[in-house]
Amino acid sequence: MKSSIRRSRRAATAVVLGSVLALTATACGDDGSGDAGGKGDEGSGKGTITFWDNNGGVRTDVWKQIIADFEKKYPDIKVKYVGVPAASVQSKYDTAIQGGGLPDVGGLGTAMLAEVAVQGAVEPLDARLSKSPLNGKLNEKFLESVKAAGGDDKTYTVPTSANNGTLWYRTDLFGAAKLDPPTTWTTFYTAADKLTDKGKNRFGYTIRGGEGSIAQALDATYGQSGITSFWNGDKTTVNDPKNVTALEKYVGLYKKDTPSADVNNDFTKMVAQWDSGSIGMLSHNLGSYADHQKALEGKFKGIPNPTLDDGTRVQVSNPVDGLALFKSSKHKAAAWKFIEFAASHEANSKWNETAGQVPANTEAAQDSWVQSSEPTKLAAEALNGASTKIVQLPYYLPDWNTISKADNEPNFQKVLLGKMSAKEFLDTLAEQLNKAQADWKKNH
Structure with missing residues (x-):
C-alpha cells in the first residue's frame, strides 16, 4: 500500500513539475518539450562546466587529479567539482530535476539510471559516441548493461567501470x-x-x-x-x-x-x-x-x-558506473569533451586503479596494474568467463x-x-x- 501511495504521489508530482518546466522552457524560447531543466545548448566548447561525482569523499582525490589533467589539456575549460556522497546522490538528482540546478556532467550508475532517464533529464549519447575516438574502445558488455538499464535501448551514460x-x-x-x-x-x-x-x-x-x-x-x-x-x-x-x-x-x-x-x-x-x-x-x-x-x-x-x-x-x-550528459546543460560541447577525456585510456585506467574496479575502456583493461591486481584480474575473468551466468x-x-x-x-x-x-x-x-x-x- 505504501509503495502504491508513493508511486501515485511521484506521478502527480511529475505531472505538475512537467507542466511548470514546459511553461518555463517556452518562456525562455525553448520548444516546450518538458525535458527536465530545458534542452540546453551546445555552447562554445569553452567555459566552466559543473561535474557531480556520485561517490564524493571516496573518489574525490582521483577525480581532482583527472580534472587537473583535463584542464591542462583544455585550458579554455574549467571544471567545477561537486562531491555527492553515494547515499544521497539519488535524492540530489531528484531534487535538481524537479527544481533546477542539474550539473553539466554527472556520475550515474545503472542502478539509478532508469529513474533519472524516465524524467527526461539525460541526453542519449549514441550519436556522439559513434563519432568519438571512444567508439570501439568501450567494453561491449558494459554498454549492453547501460542500454538495458535505460529501458529503451539507448546509451544514456558512457560507462567508466564495473564492480563485481x-x-x-x-x-x-x-x-x-x-x-x-x-x-x-x-x-x-x-x-x-x-x-x-x-x-x-x-x-x-x-x-x-x-x-x-x-x-x-x-x-x-x-x-x-x-x-x-x-x-x-x-x-x-x-x-x-x-x-x-x-x-x-x-x-x-x-x-x-x-x-x-x-x-x-x-x-x-x-x-x-x-x-x-x-x-x-x-x-x-x-x-x-x-x-x-x-x-x-x-x-x-x-x-x-x-x-x-x-x-x-x-x-x-x-551496477555499471558511468558519466551522463544532462539535457539542461548550456555547455554540452565542453561537457562532452570532459566525458571523452574521463573515459579515455589514461584517465579511465587511473580512476579504476584507485578504485580497484574493472575499467570500461578496453585499452585500460589491458594495463599492467589489472594483471598484477589479483582481485581485479579474477573479477574481469569471472565477468567474461564461459562458466559464469549473470542474472x-x-x-x-x-x-x-x-x-x-x-x-x-x-x-x-x-x-x-x-x-x-x-x-x-x-x-x-x-x-x-x-x-x-x-x-x-x-x-x-
Whole structure:
C-alpha cells in the first residue's frame, strides 16, 4: 500500500513539475518539450562546466587529479567539482530535476539510471559516441548493461567501470585452520563454521543486514540456487522454492557464525569490522580493496563469489558506473569533451586503479596494474568467463530502487531476527516486482 501511495504521489508530482518546466522552457524560447531543466545548448566548447561525482569523499582525490589533467589539456575549460556522497546522490538528482540546478556532467550508475532517464533529464549519447575516438574502445558488455538499464535501448551514460561481487577472506586464518579457500559454496559454509569461536569473539563471516543488504542477499541466493534468469515470462523467479531454500541457508549464518551486530551493518561498518577484527570472510565488492590493503596487507585475498560444486558461477549483475550528459546543460560541447577525456585510456585506467574496479575502456583493461591486481584480474575473468551466468537485475524498473531498498531492507532485518520467514520475505518481494514489471510493460 505504501509503495502504491508513493508511486501515485511521484506521478502527480511529475505531472505538475512537467507542466511548470514546459511553461518555463517556452518562456525562455525553448520548444516546450518538458525535458527536465530545458534542452540546453551546445555552447562554445569553452567555459566552466559543473561535474557531480556520485561517490564524493571516496573518489574525490582521483577525480581532482583527472580534472587537473583535463584542464591542462583544455585550458579554455574549467571544471567545477561537486562531491555527492553515494547515499544521497539519488535524492540530489531528484531534487535538481524537479527544481533546477542539474550539473553539466554527472556520475550515474545503472542502478539509478532508469529513474533519472524516465524524467527526461539525460541526453542519449549514441550519436556522439559513434563519432568519438571512444567508439570501439568501450567494453561491449558494459554498454549492453547501460542500454538495458535505460529501458529503451539507448546509451544514456558512457560507462567508466564495473564492480563485481567479491568474497574477501583472511588467508592467515584459513592457513592456521588448514582450510581450503572458499571457492565453492560448500567450502564457504565449512569455513564459516570452523572459523567461529564465540568465546574468543571470532567469527567465520560478517553478513550485511543494514543499508544495501538486498542485492547482496540476492547474490548469495541465486549463487546457491543456480537459477540463471530473474524472470520466467512476466513473473520473477525471486521466490522460486530453490531460492527460498538458498536464502534460508544464508540467513542461518546470522548469530551462528556472524556477530549479532551485523543486523545493522551497512558497507562501511561491515568493511571496518572485518579490517579490524578476527572475522574470516566478508562479501562486498572490489571497491573495498584499498581499505583491506591498508589494514591487512599480506593477510587476505579477494575472489569472485563462490561457485556451485560443478564449477558453475551464478551471480547477479553489478551496477555499471558511468558519466551522463544532462539535457539542461548550456555547455554540452565542453561537457562532452570532459566525458571523452574521463573515459579515455589514461584517465579511465587511473580512476579504476584507485578504485580497484574493472575499467570500461578496453585499452585500460589491458594495463599492467589489472594483471598484477589479483582481485581485479579474477573479477574481469569471472565477468567474461564461459562458466559464469549473470542474472540481470531489473534496473530499468522505475521502482527498483524503492523496492530493493526502502520497501525491503527492514524486512530483511526481520528475517535475520527470526520475525519473518525467508519465504514470506521473498513472496512479498516477488509480489512487488511482478506489479512493477506489469506497470512498466503497460507503458512500453
